[in-house]
Amino acid sequence: MKDPQLDSSQLDAFLKDAHPRTAFSAAGILSGLDGYEFRPAQIEMASLVWEIMERGGYAVIEAGTGTGKSLAYLYPAFLLTLKEESRVVVATHTINLQQQLIEKEVPFLPSVTGLPVKAALLLGRGNYLCRRKLVFYRENLDKLPAGLEKDFHRVLASAENGRGCLEQMGYTIPNELRGLVVSEAETCLRGHCPYQEECFWVQARKAAFEAQIVISNHYLFCADLAVRRHHDFDDDRLVLPPYEHVVFDEAHHLETVAAEYLGLRLDEGETRRFCERLLHREGRWGMGWLSSLRERLLDKGKDLHFLQQSIALLESVIIPGLLGLEEALNVFFRLLREMKDRLAAPEALEAEESFRFTTDLQQENPLLAEVVEHINVEGENWVRSLSQLVDTLQEEEEMTEDAVFLAEAARYFNGLREAIPLVLDGTEEDHVHWVAVERRGSAEQTVVYRVPLEVGPLIHEYLYSNLKSAVFTSATLAVGEDFTYFRERLGLDQIHPAERKELILESPFNYGRQVLLLVTGDLPAPDAPGYTEEVCKLLPGLIAAAGGRTLLLFTNRRQMKEVYKQLAPALQEEGYTLLVQGEKPRNLLLKTFLSSPRPVLFGMDSFWEGVDIPGPQLSLVVLMRLPFRTPSEPLFQARWEALQRAGRDPFTHLSLPEAVIKFKQGFGRLIRTKKDRGAVVILDQRICTRNYGRVFLSSIPGGKLMKLPAARLAEAVAEWVE
Structure with a gap:
């Protein structure tokens, strides 16, 4: 990744003149640019970020509004990529800040240095359009829910012009259409997809793996970290490319996001969508996948034995089995909601808040235990039958898409079976368990959570041990002039004081x-x-x-x-x-x-x-x-x-x-x-x-x-x- 234009002596000379204390000064290389403003606090921040990145360690920086903190960490990150073959990941909380960094701040760097900057924006997969889905609905407009055709053509035109990231379209598409056209892991054909080379998600990941600076967000970063927790840090299943340096902007949000992704959540709405996508003739996805599979088998299948075997398995086992599991899941969430309403404190009910439990709910409610056992046993049988169908479909080249989708459905349901007893066992001392009823538009959904009591030790174990440097910044990190609370929440109290530095920078505003x-x-x-x-x-x-x-x-x-x-x-x-x-x-x-x-x-x-x-x-x-x-x-x-x-x-x-x-x-x-x-x-x-x-x-x-x-x-x- 090192820029080939500079030899070692030129690089040393450039870095000497480009040190943040020099570059950000009134006579520095930044001073001739439009909009330049001398900001002592920005110099202090940039210098500390450079020091931490260069020698390794951790920095916690509270920088008031108007400090210019974005450039104060991006510029040192760029210098680091020149000096050594490193990659810096910048993770923000909001997509708005991500867009600002990639569209305004990053282009600033070449104008300062005269050197190209290899930077890439990477959002979560669901922010990118799926070309295969777009082609399907372009050729089957009658499959679109009523009233979405105009918006679909607008999205299609954007994709045809090369804009496949929702956040870069300049307008908001209806949620109902979004669910039909974005990239999803469970429907992705990966290497079997005819559009893989043109895939917006694949292209975005490829750009990130080739970049020196990757602009990401807390959600994607923590989702990636959750994978790293269970697999090797360089595992090919990871979303983000390998990195050793990270900057967290809006860092006061990081603990909350990390707790969400390092925990478990069972969501009634999510399981309902899973069943709806597979089963139902009416709904957000039109005809369900299993419901329409019989037609595709008759249309594409050539071998009579293959047809008979597949259709029999589908109609006699798989569809009836999932209908039964769907009903069991509905009962499961209804029982949880009833327990919440019966056991939660009155003030929690009034506020429509949550019911925390510290017992094993299966032991508290025999009917719930019976339903869980049914989901587990019948779910295992259903997954086995579905996997058998997948094996059969894989023998027919034209059924690859169905095989990939149904294999992902089997993996999802296995994960659901494994998660249910974990989230219901509230006796764990290092996790917090609760049931909540959450509003989604006009609907209410029951959700059950299992979240680490403290995420700091997990972040320390699975992130810090693999880093050379980390910078945490925000306008709101300290209490008075004390960072103790933030340090403890993020596990930085487990870092030796000699390896971390803290800085509070006042806003330049009067x-x-x-x-x-x-x-x-x-x-x-x-x-x-x-x-x-x-x-x-x-x-x-x-x-x-x-x-x-x-x-x-x-x-x-x-x-x-x-x-x-x-x-x-x-x-x-x-x-x-x-x-x-x-x-x-x-x-x-x-x-x-x-x-x-x-x-x-x-x-x-x-x-x-x-x-x-x-x-x-x-x-x-x-x-x-x-x-x-x-x-x-x-x-x-x-x-x-x-x-x-x-x-x-x-x-x-x-x-x-x-x-x-x-x-x-x-x-x-x-x-x-x-x-x-x-x-x-x-x-x-x-x-x-x-x-x-x-x-x-x-x-x-x-x-x-x-x-x-x-x-x-x-x-x-x-x-x-x-």
């Missing part, structure tokens, strides 16, 4: 001039009777003072709905555009907010971060309460108990640091550029009345802090934003 931070101590406590009513009296004045242009951040869906219900009639009558999380897709809510003259957005968890609205369109952020996690959340509850058993204070070591980091994210929604100005109002008296309030305030970059009676908050906002 928060004292740009932000008015208002707190009040004379509201009821957030859980006290009367709090919502008092807040509803205050909010219209605050919103009017900012001329709309307000983001209201909640931690409780029920409270958000109640506040909206009380405020909506009057605010709408006064001409405000009210937007509520959950009523429309997130991107559409933000688009409407940006285009409306007097918008007010009611948001929860996902709106505490990732909202980037520069300029006066966002002038007021209201934090309804300090974002402490709900105590009944299963993983949080289990970690709280584990800290208690270890003799550590769970509030100090878990609840408070987690809330502070979330608080910093919410505060950070307001100021995105040096020209922004606005107010942040905190309607939680605990910021003033509890000792830990100082921890929250000391963790944000500043602002003009004023403690006022609640009745004077609107006046202060009006004076500040005018």
Whole structure:
């Protein structure tokens, strides 16, 4: 991978002049470029990243908004690929940041150095179109569900123009169509596919394996890590190419994503789609695969014995067997939901949250155990019969596609059989188990989880031992000036202190001039009777003072709905555009907010971060309460108990640091550029009345802090934003 244009002496000279401290300085090679801005914090970050990559080790860097952290890690990564034959993987949480890196930041590097940069973007497989599926529906338009033909032709035109990545199309396709045309492991013919050489997924992976810098995301990275956990680090089943250096941007999300991929999940919706895809004549995929296989056998089969054997096995064993298993799976998830409704705490039911269990549910419920045994035994028989059919189909060249698909179906169901007893055994001390009912659009699905209690030790064992360097960066990693919480969550506390470095870089923004931070101590406590009513009296004045242009951040869906219900009639009558999380897709809510003259957005968890609205369109952020996690959340509850058993204070070591980091994210929604100005109002008296309030305030970059009676908050906002 080393660039052949430079010999060793030229390379040494280039690297000497291109050291980050020189390159990012006011007279450095970056200074002549359009948009260059001298940023001391960026120099500090780039220098540390280069040091860590060059000598090996770990860096944790909190870099405030406006630091220019993307280039501060991409530039050293590029230098490293010049110096040695290495590959650097950059993993972000959001696809938006991935796109920014590959489209804006990476092209910046050749203009700086005069040298080509071999970089590639790699998303998850489901983000790429499948050419074989596109050809099928192009030739069988009648197989498309009603109303999708126009969107299909738009997608087809994009593919024919070489744009096979959904995120690069510039528009969003309907979910129903997406499920029909994207690449999937279970339907991929691999080497048997006539379109393999043109496959968008294959091309994306090939580009990644040839690249020096691979731009990925946390989900794909952790999915790949889960494979590495059970196989060799260089196994050919891996998605990502071999690497020894990694940069995690938006690193405060990494633990959550890692827990998801290093655990197990049984999803009612997923198993239903599996059965629907194989069986049913109506549904998202049209006629089910098994239901239509008989027609294909009659059409393509030439050998009479082959036909009789295959059709008999299909009609007498495989289809009836899967129908029975489908019913058993429906009963399985229904029983889990009934147990959740019967055993969960009342507050969990009201919040439609989760039921954590610490026993083996099969021992708790004999009927559930009976259903599980049925799924296991009959599932094993069904997989054996399906595998027999696969062996028969493989003898006919024209039935290869069916053989590959059904072999993958057999592997999926075997995995399901193996996972069921694992997720139901809640007695494991190192895992947390819970049942949840989750909304998917208008439908509700039952999901059962088995998640590691701590992912840090797993990441340390399966990732760090195979790396030369790792950089973790985000605008929100520290509590005050302390990284202890982040270190422990990601297993970095197991790294020798001499091998890791930590750095906090302040934002270049002048928060004292740009932000008015208002707190009040004379509201009821957030859980006290009367709090919502008092807040509803205050909010219209605050919103009017900012001329709309307000983001209201909640931690409780029920409270958000109640506040909206009380405020909506009057605010709408006064001409405000009210937007509520959950009523429309997130991107559409933000688009409407940006285009409306007097918008007010009611948001929860996902709106505490990732909202980037520069300029006066966002002038007021209201934090309804300090974002402490709900105590009944299963993983949080289990970690709280584990800290208690270890003799550590769970509030100090878990609840408070987690809330502070979330608080910093919410505060950070307001100021995105040096020209922004606005107010942040905190309607939680605990910021003033509890000792830990100082921890929250000391963790944000500043602002003009004023403690006022609640009745004077609107006046202060009006004076500040005018």
